[in-house]
Amino acid sequence: MGSSALTFLCVKVHFHSGVSPGVQDLPGNNAHNRHPDRQRNSMQTIKCVVVGDGAVGKTCLLISYTTNKFPSEYVPTVFDNYAVTVMIGGEPYTLGLFDTAGQEDYDRLRPLSYPQTDVFLVCFSVVSPSSFENVREKWVPEISHHCPRTPFLLVGTQVDLRDDTNTLEKLAKNKQRALTSESGEKLARELKAVKYVECSALTQRGLKNVFDEAILAALEPPDNKPKKRCVLL
Template sequence: MRRTTFRKKIVIVGDGACGKTSLLIVYQNGQFPERYLPTVFENYISRVELDHHKSVELALWDTAGQEDYDRLRPLSYFETDVIMICYAVDNINSFQNVRDKWLPEIKHFCGNNVSLVLVGLKTDLRSESRSTVSHQQGLKLAKEIGAKYGECSAKTNEHVQDVIRLAAQVAVKPKNFFKRRLQCNIL
């Protein structure tokens, strides 16, 4: 039987220092970066095997979450298949910004037809921090915004592969396939 390979673009957004770059570095290299390196834009290419007959070549676009880059970041949204909205489970503000900042930005530049994956990062800090976002709170928000949901810890490499695989699975089954490419607006 013939093997099918898809090419998909996934843009990763979320507040600065929520763990987006660490997620991608651990996914690519298997090693956690011990110091914080702010990102402007970084791209990674990866192949994910979905089954014996289907694989996905992913272009993973890491974006800057800081307000200084609010005008530059929308350039990354063009022809996006999936947007991963990330937050740190130990930072309630980053969780609130999913609804207050990231969703409005995505809807403004991509309309309602881009597929979403909500990702809770830094799950290893749940045991260390008093106030964290629970798994159930993440699931509830994902349902409210029409996203799939995953969690991981880049530091312990727990569920990192699962989160990227989830985004790949969502990418090959896009929402409103025929309309999607026409929806992202760059102004």
């Protein structure tokens, strides 16, 4: 499936209000065949929640994807929710994108964003080994506790910084180095993520693919892990 075939238009909305008239088509997907009950509904919703340490680029990821431009000035701590209309197999879906704050101060509030989630993006920066370790130590345990049957993707962000001399020098001073794609893929297998993907919000390399894969994960969960929307009791 080529991501180049997808286009979209998004508008800033409160999640329960209207959506944009944009089109983002995933060719070759027939939602009716997989989910006959969806034929009765005019608009299905795919809720995608983004989690990960602070400063790994979650907000820039969402802003760059939805506006097609990397934010050059102020970046808010928590990105406002956006909705994108996507066409899948000729049927309209709403892709709702939800940012979360990674700081510990928000640990009790963050799970309030989790109900009805269809897919998570668990993010780490490829130039932040601590954020990589926190995927295993904090983020996957957290979403698995609240939403044990909801699929998630592991996302490596800021891949453009793998070639940034200043960043690499800072890592070297701490006897660290940038994380490789192989490291991400290995962790994804270990934690049973749907898959590992990586991107740069700055250059947009791999950016569209992240959300294409998120949509597919929400609609086509792994056979051994039936999808279930997150419900907090």
